[in-house]
Amino acid sequence: MYSFDKYKSILVKKFEVQESSFEGALIFWIKKFGGSENNKKDFIWSIFQQVLMHIAKTAPDEVWMYAKQREVYCSMFEFLIATKRNASHTIKLINYCDLKQAEQSEFHQNVELITTKCCSECDNLDGLIMPLEEALEKEPLPHPNCTREYGCICCYGFRAARDKEGRLIPK
Numbered sequence: 013m014y015s016f017d018k019y020k021s022i023l024v025k026k027f028e029v030q031e032s033s034f035e036g037a038l039i040f041w042i043k044k045f046g047g048s049e050n051n052k053k054d055f056i057w058s059i060f061q062q063v064l065m066h067i068a069k070t071a072p073d074e075v076w077m078y079a080k081q082r083e084v085y086c087s088m089f090e091f092l093i094a095t096k097r098n099a100s101h102t103i104k105l106i107n108y109c110d111l112k113q114a115e116q117s118e119f120h121q122n123v124e125l126i127t128t129k130c131c132s133e134c135d136n137l138d139g140l141i142m143p144l145e146e147a148l149e150k151e152p153l154p155h156p157n158c159t160r161e162y163g164c165i166c167c168y169g170f171r172a173a174r175d176k177e178g179r180l181i182p183k
Protein backbone atom coordinates (compact mmCIF):
# COMPACT_ATOMS: atom_id res chain seq x y z
CA MET A 13 0.00 0.00 0.00
CA TYR A 14 1.25 3.46 -0.88
CA SER A 15 1.28 6.33 1.58
CA PHE A 16 3.19 9.57 1.20
CA ASP A 17 4.26 9.52 4.86
CA LYS A 18 5.65 6.01 4.57
CA TYR A 19 8.01 7.04 1.78
CA LYS A 20 8.87 10.31 3.45
CA SER A 21 9.91 8.33 6.50
CA ILE A 22 11.98 5.88 4.40
CA LEU A 23 13.79 8.81 2.77
CA VAL A 24 14.41 10.63 6.04
CA LYS A 25 15.19 7.71 8.36
CA LYS A 26 16.76 5.16 6.07
CA PHE A 27 18.41 7.34 3.44
CA GLU A 28 19.25 10.29 5.67
CA VAL A 29 17.47 13.05 3.79
CA GLN A 30 17.22 16.02 6.16
CA GLU A 31 13.59 16.46 7.16
CA SER A 32 13.81 20.26 6.88
CA SER A 33 15.19 20.14 3.35
CA PHE A 34 12.55 17.53 2.43
CA GLU A 35 9.79 19.86 3.67
CA GLY A 36 11.35 22.89 1.97
CA ALA A 37 11.67 21.10 -1.35
CA LEU A 38 8.08 19.85 -1.03
CA ILE A 39 6.70 23.38 -0.62
CA PHE A 40 8.68 24.49 -3.66
CA TRP A 41 7.46 21.46 -5.66
CA ILE A 42 3.79 22.04 -4.80
CA LYS A 43 4.06 25.73 -5.76
CA LYS A 44 5.53 24.75 -9.09
CA PHE A 45 3.51 21.66 -10.01
CA GLY A 46 0.49 21.63 -7.68
CA GLY A 47 -0.25 19.43 -4.68
CA SER A 48 -2.25 16.54 -6.13
CA GLU A 49 -1.51 13.01 -4.91
CA ASN A 50 0.14 12.24 -8.24
CA ASN A 51 2.39 15.29 -8.10
CA LYS A 52 3.42 14.35 -4.59
CA LYS A 53 4.30 10.86 -5.84
CA ASP A 54 6.51 12.48 -8.48
CA PHE A 55 8.09 14.49 -5.70
CA ILE A 56 8.98 11.32 -3.76
CA TRP A 57 10.51 9.94 -6.94
CA SER A 58 12.62 13.09 -7.44
CA ILE A 59 13.97 12.81 -3.89
CA PHE A 60 14.95 9.18 -4.53
CA GLN A 61 16.88 10.43 -7.57
CA GLN A 62 18.64 13.02 -5.43
CA VAL A 63 19.61 10.36 -2.91
CA LEU A 64 21.15 8.33 -5.75
CA MET A 65 23.11 11.34 -6.98
CA HIS A 66 24.35 12.04 -3.47
CA ILE A 67 25.54 8.42 -3.13
CA ALA A 68 27.38 8.58 -6.46
CA LYS A 69 29.07 11.84 -5.44
CA THR A 70 30.10 10.80 -1.94
CA ALA A 71 30.91 7.09 -2.38
CA PRO A 72 34.33 6.21 -0.94
CA ASP A 73 34.60 3.21 -3.29
CA GLU A 74 32.61 1.12 -5.76
CA VAL A 75 31.76 -1.68 -3.32
CA TRP A 76 30.07 0.79 -1.00
CA MET A 77 28.40 2.63 -3.87
CA TYR A 78 26.76 -0.40 -5.49
CA ALA A 79 25.62 -1.79 -2.13
CA LYS A 80 24.08 1.53 -1.16
CA GLN A 81 22.52 2.16 -4.56
CA ARG A 82 21.00 -1.31 -4.48
CA GLU A 83 19.24 -0.48 -1.20
CA VAL A 84 17.78 2.68 -2.73
CA TYR A 85 16.70 0.87 -5.90
CA CYS A 86 14.92 -1.75 -3.78
CA SER A 87 12.92 0.97 -2.02
CA MET A 88 12.22 2.60 -5.40
CA PHE A 89 11.01 -0.76 -6.66
CA GLU A 90 8.61 -1.07 -3.72
CA PHE A 91 7.40 2.48 -4.37
CA LEU A 92 6.75 1.72 -8.05
CA ILE A 93 4.78 -1.43 -7.25
CA ALA A 94 2.78 0.40 -4.54
CA THR A 95 1.91 3.23 -6.94
CA LYS A 96 1.21 0.79 -9.80
CA ARG A 97 3.97 2.18 -11.98
CA ASN A 98 6.18 0.14 -14.25
CA ALA A 99 9.24 -1.15 -12.41
CA SER A 100 11.22 -2.77 -15.24
CA HIS A 101 13.91 -0.11 -15.38
CA THR A 102 14.53 -0.21 -11.64
CA ILE A 103 14.67 -4.02 -11.70
CA LYS A 104 17.34 -3.74 -14.40
CA LEU A 105 19.36 -1.40 -12.17
CA ILE A 106 19.09 -3.75 -9.17
CA ASN A 107 20.34 -6.64 -11.33
CA TYR A 108 23.18 -4.46 -12.59
CA CYS A 109 24.24 -3.58 -9.03
CA ASP A 110 24.39 -7.30 -8.22
CA LEU A 111 26.71 -7.91 -11.17
CA LYS A 112 28.91 -4.93 -10.30
CA GLN A 113 29.16 -6.04 -6.67
CA ALA A 114 30.22 -9.54 -7.75
CA GLU A 115 32.79 -7.94 -10.06
CA GLN A 116 34.64 -6.62 -7.00
CA SER A 117 35.70 -10.16 -6.05
CA GLU A 118 39.39 -10.96 -6.47
CA PHE A 119 38.44 -14.28 -8.11
CA HIS A 120 36.71 -14.99 -11.42
CA GLN A 121 32.98 -15.48 -10.94
CA ASN A 122 30.28 -17.42 -12.73
CA VAL A 123 26.73 -16.19 -12.85
CA GLU A 124 23.70 -18.45 -12.71
CA LEU A 125 20.27 -17.24 -13.80
CA ILE A 126 17.65 -18.14 -11.22
CA THR A 127 14.22 -17.74 -12.75
CA THR A 128 12.04 -19.94 -10.60
CA LYS A 129 8.34 -19.04 -10.69
CA CYS A 130 8.70 -15.83 -12.70
CA CYS A 131 6.95 -16.64 -15.99
CA SER A 132 7.02 -19.18 -18.79
CA GLU A 133 9.47 -17.10 -20.88
CA CYS A 134 11.96 -16.81 -18.03
CA ASP A 135 11.59 -20.50 -17.19
CA ASN A 136 13.59 -21.27 -20.33
CA LEU A 137 16.63 -19.52 -18.86
CA ASP A 138 16.56 -21.23 -15.47
CA GLY A 139 19.95 -22.55 -14.38
CA LEU A 140 21.86 -21.00 -17.29
CA ILE A 141 25.47 -20.33 -16.24
CA MET A 142 27.85 -17.81 -17.83
CA PRO A 143 31.05 -15.98 -16.86
CA LEU A 144 30.42 -12.71 -15.02
CA GLU A 145 32.07 -10.74 -17.86
CA GLU A 146 29.52 -12.12 -20.32
CA ALA A 147 26.63 -11.31 -17.97
CA LEU A 148 27.90 -7.74 -17.60
CA GLU A 149 28.06 -7.39 -21.35
CA LYS A 150 24.67 -8.98 -22.13
CA GLU A 151 22.69 -8.12 -18.98
CA PRO A 152 20.37 -11.10 -19.49
CA LEU A 153 18.11 -10.03 -16.60
CA PRO A 154 15.45 -8.82 -16.52
CA HIS A 155 14.40 -11.03 -19.44
CA PRO A 156 13.23 -8.67 -22.22
CA ASN A 157 10.25 -10.91 -23.04
CA CYS A 158 9.20 -11.49 -19.45
CA THR A 159 5.40 -11.60 -19.22
CA ARG A 160 5.03 -11.14 -15.47
CA GLU A 161 2.68 -8.19 -14.86
CA TYR A 162 4.84 -6.08 -12.52
CA GLY A 163 8.16 -6.99 -14.05
CA CYS A 164 10.69 -9.79 -14.03
CA ILE A 165 11.63 -11.18 -10.58
CA CYS A 166 14.47 -13.40 -11.80
CA CYS A 167 17.82 -12.93 -10.10
CA TYR A 168 21.47 -13.85 -10.35
CA GLY A 169 23.30 -16.40 -8.26
CA PHE A 170 27.09 -16.16 -8.03
CA ARG A 171 29.71 -18.83 -7.71
CA ALA A 172 33.48 -18.48 -7.90
CA ALA A 173 34.83 -20.11 -11.07
CA ARG A 174 37.27 -23.02 -10.58
CA ASP A 175 40.02 -24.49 -12.74
CA LYS A 176 40.33 -28.19 -13.64
CA GLU A 177 41.94 -28.94 -10.29
CA GLY A 178 39.07 -27.23 -8.49
CA ARG A 179 41.08 -24.18 -7.47
CA LEU A 180 39.70 -20.67 -7.43
CA ILE A 181 40.99 -18.53 -10.29
CA PRO A 182 42.49 -15.20 -9.23
CA LYS A 183 42.04 -12.29 -11.63
Ligand SMILES: [Zn+2]
Pocket residue numbers: 130131132133134135155158159160163164165166
Ligand atom coordinates in the same frame (compact mmCIF):
# COMPACT_ATOMS: atom_id res chain seq x y z
ZN1 LIG B 1 9.59 -13.52 -16.20
